[in-house]
Amino acid sequence: MHIERIDLNLFVIFERIYAEGSLTRASEQLNLTQPALSHALARLRTVVNDPLFVRQGGRMVPTPAAHKLIRYVKPSLTAIKQGLGEIEDFDPTSSRKRIHIGWPHRFESVMLPRLMPVIEAGAPGVELSCSLLGRYELEEKLSTGAIDLALNVLRPTGPDIRSRLILRSDLAVVARKGHPGIRKTLSMNSYMAHKHVLVTGSSNGRGFEDFELAAHGLKRDISLRCTDYHSACLVVSKTNLLLTIMSPIAELAVQGSDIELHRFPLPDKTVDLYLYWHAMSDNDPAIQWMIGLIEEQVSADASIKAVNKPKPARKPEKSSTAKSSARTGAQ
Structure with a gap:
C-alpha cells in the first residue's frame, strides 16, 4: 500500500466517525453532506479492505481493524494540527465544542448537577457528551479519542495517560x-x-x-x-x-x-476519585478548560471533600497503584 496514493482526508473523516459513532453527527462536525461522507467511507473501506464500521441500531460500531487503525490516526492528526498551529484559542462563550466524558454510572448524579449550570451560563454552545465507562475501557477509549476525559477511582495506566486526584x-x-x-x-x-x-x-x-x-x-x-x-x-x-x-x-x-x-461503620474510609486524560490533550485548551471547570466546581462544593490543591498532572504512583491493585475490580 502506497500512502502517496491515498487521500489523507479520508483519515480525518474516519476519525470523526469513530469519535461520534454516527454519520449524521460526523457530517455536521465536518460540514459535509451525508452522501459525501458515505462515499468517503466507502473509499477508505476499499483501501484498507475492511468495513471499519458496522451499523447497529443508530450507531456505527467500529470493527477490530478500526480500533487498531485509530491508535495511529488519532495521534497523527493531533500532531499535524499542533504543527500547523490549528489548535485555536478556546473561547467557551462562543465555542461549539463537544467534549466527551466517560465514567461509571454512579458519578453522573454527583458531577452533572454541578457542571451543567455553569456550562449553560458561561459556555452555552459547548456540548457535554457523557457515556458509561467499563472498568477496563479507560485507557483504550482515551487513547483512541473515543472520550476526552474520564472520571474513576485509581486505575493502573500507561505512560501516556495523565491523572489528577480531584475529590475524596x-x-x-x-x-x-x-x-x-x-x-x-x-x-x-x-x-x-x-x-x-x-x-x-x-x-x-x-x-x-x-x-x-x-x-x-x-x-x-x-x-x-x-x-x-x-x-x-x-x-x-x-x-x-x-x-x-x-x-x-x-x-x-x-x-x-x-x-x-x-x-459507614469503618471510620475515615473515603473513595478517591481521579480525573484522567490523554497526553495528546495536554495542549488542547478546550479539554484543559473542562479539567479546570470540574476542579473548580468540586472545590466550591462544601458537601464533598474536594482536593483544593491538586498535584500537577501525573500518573498514579507505583506504591499507590500496587496498594490499590486489588481495588481495580471495584465498580
Whole structure:
C-alpha cells in the first residue's frame, strides 16, 4: 500500500466517525453532506479492505481493524494540527465544542448537577457528551479519542495517560426509615448482620467497601446486584437490605424518600476519585478548560471533600497503584 496514493482526508473523516459513532453527527462536525461522507467511507473501506464500521441500531460500531487503525490516526492528526498551529484559542462563550466524558454510572448524579449550570451560563454552545465507562475501557477509549476525559477511582495506566486526584468522598449506608435492626447509629455488628445491595456493572465484582471490609477480615452478604442507584434505593426503602454508596449520591437519593443515611461503620474510609486524560490533550485548551471547570466546581462544593490543591498532572504512583491493585475490580 502506497500512502502517496491515498487521500489523507479520508483519515480525518474516519476519525470523526469513530469519535461520534454516527454519520449524521460526523457530517455536521465536518460540514459535509451525508452522501459525501458515505462515499468517503466507502473509499477508505476499499483501501484498507475492511468495513471499519458496522451499523447497529443508530450507531456505527467500529470493527477490530478500526480500533487498531485509530491508535495511529488519532495521534497523527493531533500532531499535524499542533504543527500547523490549528489548535485555536478556546473561547467557551462562543465555542461549539463537544467534549466527551466517560465514567461509571454512579458519578453522573454527583458531577452533572454541578457542571451543567455553569456550562449553560458561561459556555452555552459547548456540548457535554457523557457515556458509561467499563472498568477496563479507560485507557483504550482515551487513547483512541473515543472520550476526552474520564472520571474513576485509581486505575493502573500507561505512560501516556495523565491523572489528577480531584475529590475524596465519604461512604454512607442507606437504609429504610424505621429499620428494625438499626438504632441511633449503625454498628459494624448490625451492618454485617444484614444483607446488602451492590450497584455494579459486573455480575461478580466487588465494591470499594468490600475491599475495605476484607482488609478487616470481614465479608458481607450481598443479596442483590443491580446497575442503577435509583432502583437500589427503591428496593432499600421497601426491604431491610442496606446499600453503601458515596455520600454525595446518598444525599441526593434521600431527598423526599423513605430512606435515611448512616455512617459507614469503618471510620475515615473515603473513595478517591481521579480525573484522567490523554497526553495528546495536554495542549488542547478546550479539554484543559473542562479539567479546570470540574476542579473548580468540586472545590466550591462544601458537601464533598474536594482536593483544593491538586498535584500537577501525573500518573498514579507505583506504591499507590500496587496498594490499590486489588481495588481495580471495584465498580
